[in-house]
Amino acid sequence: MMKRISYILPGILLISFLTVGIALAQTDVPGSKDHPLVTRMPDYYISQYNVSEFGGFDPTVIGGKEVHWEGKVYSYDYSRKEGGRQISMLQIVRNYETAIKKAGGKILGGDERRVAAEIRKEGVLTGVYVEVFNDGMNYSLTIVESQAMQQEVVADAKAMRNEIADVGKTIVYGIYFDTGSNTIKPESEPALAEIVKLLSGSPELKVYIVGHTDNVGTLESNLKLSADRAASVVKALVARGVAASRLKSAGVGPYSPVASNDTEGGKAKNRRVEFVKQ
Numbered sequence: 001m002m003k004r005i006s007y008i009l010p011g012i013l014l015i016s017f018l019t020v021g022i023a024l025a026q027t028d029v030p031g032s033k034d035h036p037l038v039t040r041m042p043d044y045y046i047s048q049y050n051v052s053e054f055g056g057f058d059p060t061v062i063g064g065k066e067v068h069w070e071g072k073v074y075s076y077d078y079s080r081k082e083g084g085r086q087i088s089m090l091q092i093v094r095n096y097e098t099a100i101k102k103a104g105g106k107i108l109g110g111d112e113r114r115v116a117a118e119i120r121k122e123g124v125l126t127g128v129y130v131e132v133f134n135d136g137m138n139y140s141l142t143i144v145e146s147q148a149m150q151q152e153v154v155a156d157a158k159a160m161r162n163e164i165a166d167v168g169k170t171i172v173y174g175i176y177f178d179t180g181s182n183t184i185k186p187e188s189e190p191a192l193a194e195i196v197k198l199l200s201g202s203p204e205l206k207v208y209i210v211g212h213t214d215n216v217g218t219l220e221s222n223l224k225l226s227a228d229r230a231a232s233v234v235k236a237l238v239a240r241g242v243a244a245s246r247l248k249s250a251g252v253g254p255y256s257p258v259a260s261n262d263t264e265g266g267k268a269k270n271r272r273v274e275f276v277k278q
Helices: 002-025 089-102 157-167 186-201 219-239 264-270
Strands: 044-057 069-080 106-110 114-121 124-133 138-146 169-172 207-212 247-251 272-277
Touching (some): 089 106, 089 124, 089 138, 157 169, 157 272, 207 219, 219 247, 219 272
Antiparallel strands (some): 069 138, 106 114, 124 138, 169 272
16 A cells, blocks of 8 residues: 555656646736836736847738837737636727727727737826737736937037038937927937037038938938928027028938948937038
8 A cells, every 4th residue: 555655656746736836927027017108917927028228120010001110129928827817809809999098099000819009197208008918828018118229429519520521421410309290309419519610610521411211111201301300400499590602401311321220229320310511
């Protein structure tokens, strides 16, 4: 009798270890936590988690326009726990739609397994995208807290003057716009001040102000956007005392990249304004 028990006992221990392993595998990945904007569905755990300080994301908007978000990106993968309540893909989508609407958000588009939305509060745009897989076993949640990239290369009047003398043009980083907008943001003031200093110190200099974009969106929309942004820079400089006769604006959209559009860093470099000597 004792001999038989000795054979059974290892089997019991093996089952116990497997049970513990399954339980541990169904806990949130270390260092992860839910975003304060929305909670998770009950009986789900965070199986993957990542935060990027600055990145871009293009949500799938069913029945809507192309959308691009930039800023701090939170990426979650949620998985249903063993024995958890089974719910449909549509139920997950509708739950998030309701939560977003209660938070004052706007639904951009979706279907029975995904939804894209935006929430604007105190001038800050937050993008939310949910996509459900495997009959509701898993779903992903992406939240983008939109913000301008921290610009590490700033405009400098002397450097711009030297570059124009050497190659006939200079790239100006530090002029900021919201996505899809030609309105210059207030944090662009330091760069505009350096441009005014450049033009004031070189009264004979006349320039083409040329707007550039990345390749997100249609060619036609990017050509128009780049031209509108260049015109906004002209208007801003004239308002700061620069003679309009010294400035001409143009937009070339995505036609002249300086980096690959396959990476977010490359796209950021391609969204720029250039000053070309006339």
